[in-house]
Amino acid sequence: MESLHMKDRDVVVPGDIVATGMGFLPSKGTYRESDKVIADRVGLLSVEGKVLKVVPLTGGYAPKIGDRVIGQVNDVLFSGWRVDLFGPYSAVLGVKDATNEFIGRGANLAEIFGLGDIVVCKLINVTSQKLIDVSLRGPGLRQLKGGRLIKVNAAKVPRIIGKDGTMVSMIKQATGINIVVGMNGMVWIDGTPEGEVVAAETIQKIQDEAHLGGLTNRIKDFLEQKTGKKVEPRAMQEGE
Amino acid sequence: MPYPKRFDGRKSDETRPIVAKVGIIPRADGSAMFQIGKTTAYAAVYGPRTLHPKWMQNPNTGVLRCEYNMLPFSGHGERVRPGGGRRAREIGMVTENALLPVLDLREYPNSVVDVYIDLPQTDAGTRCAGITAAAMALADAGFEMKDMVAAVAVGKVQDHVLADLTYDEEQNKTPEEGVADIPVAFMPLSGKLTLLQMDGEVTREDLKKALTLGKEVCKRIVDIQKAALRAKYAGGSDDE
Numbered sequence: 001m002e003s004l005h006m007k008d009r010d011v012v013v014p015g016d017i018v019a020t021g022m023g024f025l026p027s028k029g030t031y032r033e034s035d036k037v038i039a040d041r042v043g044l045l046s047v048e049g050k051v052l053k054v055v056p057l058t059g060g061y062a063p064k065i066g067d068r069v070i071g072q073v074n075d076v077l078f079s080g081w082r083v084d085l086f087g088p089y090s091a092v093l094g095v096k097d098a099t100n101e102f103i104g105r106g107a108n109l110a111e112i113f114g115l116g117d118i119v120v121c122k123l124i125n126v127t128s129q130k131l132i133d134v135s136l137r138g139p140g141l142r143q144l145k146g147g148r149l150i151k152v153n154a155a156k157v158p159r160i161i162g163k164d165g166t167m168v169s170m171i172k173q174a175t176g177i178n179i180v181v182g183m184n185g186m187v188w189i190d191g192t193p194e195g196e197v198v199a200a201e202t203i204q205k206i207q208d209e210a211h212l213g214g215l216t217n218r219i220k221d222f223l224e225q226k227t228g229k230k231v232e233p234r235a236m237q238e239g240e
Numbered sequence: 241m242p243y244p245k246r247f248d249g250r251k252s253d254e255t256r257p258i259v260a261k262v263g264i265i266p267r268a269d270g271s272a273m274f275q276i277g278k279t280t281a282y283a284a285v286y287g288p289r290t291l292h293p294k295w296m297q298n299p300n301t302g303v304l305r306c307e308y309n310m311l312p313f314s315g316h317g318e319r320v321r322p323g324g325g326r327r328a329r330e331i332g333m334v335t336e337n338a339l340l341p342v343l344d345l346r347e348y349p350n351s352v353v354d355v356y357i358d359l360p361q362t363d364a365g366t367r368c369a370g371i372t373a374a375a376m377a378l379a380d381a382g383f384e385m386k387d388m389v390a391a392v393a394v395g396k397v398q399d400h401v402l403a404d405l406t407y408d409e410e411q412n413k414t415p416e417e418g419v420a421d422i423p424v425a426f427m428p429l430s431g432k433l434t435l436l437q438m439d440g441e442v443t444r445e446d447l448k449k450a451l452t453l454g455k456e457v458c459k460r461i462v463d464i465q466k467a468a469l470r471a472k473y474a475g476g477s478d479d480e
Contacts, residue, residue: 011473011474013388013466013469013470014342014379014384014385014387014388015385015386015387015388015427015428015429015462015466016466017429029384031386033429033430038386038387038429040384040385040386041379041382042380042382042469042473057382057473058270058381058382058473059381060287060381060382062347087289088287088288088290088351089290128349129299129349129350130348130349130350155382211473
């Protein structure tokens with residue numbers, strides 16, 4: 001007898017029996033035990049045909065190649081820098097991935113990036129032991145000067161960016177500040193003090209209400225009420 | 241003292257009133273509170289994070305580290321010396337062993353997951369309350385868990401096999417007959433034990449009875465744990 005015991009978008013917790021029957025396919029966040037499919041983390045159940053997976057609602061950052069993250073230089077090495085990713089693992093930024101400019105032999109690397117510098121970089125390699133290489137070559141990758149960093153739950157990052165960047169775009173429209181969101185849960189904001197305060201409040205609100213419906217509209221109302229400006233939930237433009 | 245009826249009038253398989261809450265410590269990565277009668281346990285999870293000292297690191301898997309701590313004023317009049325002792329270390333160790341069968345930390349090599357369990361008031365059954373709270377806190381932190389874990393102390397007072405002993409029941413021994421206090425933890429899906437300790441004496445038959453009772457009660461506690469987790473994350477679906 002095949003049956004699905006829970007609905008799409010239900011909140012599941014570890015140990016929930018999601019479905020019975022060999023016809024269902026366990027994917028990320030679920031596993032099979034004899035003919036049962038069981039959830040192994042807290043999240044929202046997603047049912048796509050016979051494929052069952054759990055979209056996590058909480059949890060740390062799992063490094064993946066290609067992710068854009070925000071890190072802080074915390075050591076200078078022989079031929080690169082160690083970058084703290086604000087999680088259990090730090091990354092190495094090699095000299096050849098750091099800049100397009102020529103760096104001569106014996107150059108003082110601390111003059112290029114010093115301790116405490118904030119960079120937005122891209123993961124170019126992750127090993128099984130979580131040794132990570134990052135790069136600064138690529139569009140939008142650079143050192144971040146000024147501004148401030150906010151830490152959010154990494155599972156909420158997709159909500160903060162919004163669909164096609166609508167959330168970030170709305171915050172930018174309302175406050176006129178610069179925002180960079182790293183997949184590792186670090187958000188950099190830079191602008192007027194008032195704008196930064198509103199942006200920080202908004203990001204906190206998104207984080208607290210990420211799992212509730214109608215988020216985009218609620219954030220739109222919140223921003224309009226806070227700043228008195230009209231905002232439009234639209235996709236991010238090229239180059240933003 | 242003869243014991244025809246339990247001091248608080250409970251049935252033999254009845255636990256004390258239970259309150260369970262998830263996400264009560266905002267700064268922690270995951271947290272939970274579990275209260276059973278006059279025993280209250282708080283659990284906070286931090287991590288995964290870099291493990292120091294470095295020799296404790298395991299390149300194959302992340303390490304679970306549980307700390308059990310009774311607050312100085314929590315006991316029965318006598319002040320509990322702070323700072324942990326032999327007993328606290330042992331209970332920390334059995335807590336780790338009780339939780340590890342459901343946790344898979346291979347995704348986090350060389351790192352540590354810290355679980356701090358604090359008990360502001362105690363009336364027996366503290367390690368069980370601690371394990372139960374810690375399981376909820378780990379799920380709240382977003383870890384992959386094959387199942388939940390719940391624990392309860394079962395025991396034998398004179399000729400009754402009882403669930404969830406209080407301090408008074410534990411102490412209710414006569415020169416002829418001792419009290420057996422058996423803390424157990426179960427994974428409800430597989431019905432396997434993850435904790436089994438004993439203080440006192442029982443016959444083989446009574447131990448079997450006690451374990452059956454413990455499994456039964458743990459299943460009920462797991463329902464409460466899951467309801468508490470759902471209560472934090474429920475609230476409708478997302479708009480994306």
